[in-house]
Amino acid sequence: GQNIDQPTEMTATEGAIVQINCTYQTSGFNGLFWYQQHAGEAPTFLSYNVLDGLEEKGRFSSFLSRSKGYSYLLLKELQMKDSASYLCAVTDSNYQLIWGAGTKLIIKP
Amino acid sequence: ETGVTQTPRHLVMGMTNKKSLKCEQHLGHNAMYWYKQSAKKPLELMFVYNFKEQTENNSVPSRFSPECPNSSHLFLHLHTLQPEDSALYLCASSQETSGAYNEQFFGPGTRLTVL
Secondary structure (H helix, E strand, O other), X not given: OOEEEOOOEEXXXXXXXXXXXXXXXOOOOOOEEEEEEOOOOOOEEEEEEOOOEXXXXXXXXXXXXXXXXXXXXXXXXXXXXHXXXXXXXXXXXXXXXXXXXXXXXEEEO | OOOEEEEOOEEEEOOOOXXXXXXXXXXXXXXXXXXEEOOOOOOEEEEEEEOOEEXXXXXXXXXXXXXXXXXXXXXXXEEOOOHHXXXXXXXXXXXXXXXXXXXXXXXXXXXXXXX
C-alpha cells in the first residue's frame, strides 16, 4: 500500500526553528508537495520538490531525499501566524496525489 | 483567497435530508476534485473531473453524487447521509490531472454535520 507518515502534532516557540518530517512509501514518485492549512481555511501551496536537495523560499525551506523516501519542511524565525497544519503529499507513478494526515504546529510565545 | 469558492461554509443536516454543496473556480482550470477531510486522517480523494468528465470515483458510497456542468462548477449532492459522513468537504482545482507538477488550489471547505 501507499503511505505517508508525518508527526501528528509539534510545539515550538516564537522566533525559533522547527523541522517537520515526512516519510513516504509510494508506487513511484513524481514530486512532493507541502501545503499549509490554517484552522477553518483552505490548504495553500508552500513548496514542491522533485529533485534531491534543499529548496529555500524566505523563512520556509523544503528538503527532499528520494533514495530515503524522506522530506522535511523547515520553518525559521517562527511567528504566531505559522500556527497551522502542514500537509505532505506525494505524486505517485499515476500522477495521483497521496496525502499525509498533516502535522499540527502549535507556536507558543 | 485561492480563486476557489465553496458554499455553504457550514451545513447541518438530518439523515433523511437532501442537500447540495457547490464549488466554483475562477482560475480557468480544467480539473476539479472533491475531497473529504476528517480529523487526524489524510485527505480522502472522492471524485475527479477533467474537462467535465469524471475520471475518478474512489469507491464512494452512492449517497454522494457529483455533478460537473462545466469546468468552472462542481456540485456534490447529498442524500440519506450517515453520522460518520460528518467531515470537512474540500473542493480543489488544477490546470489538468496529469503531469508531475500538478498544484491543486483548494476552497475553504464545507463543514458538514450529520445528525
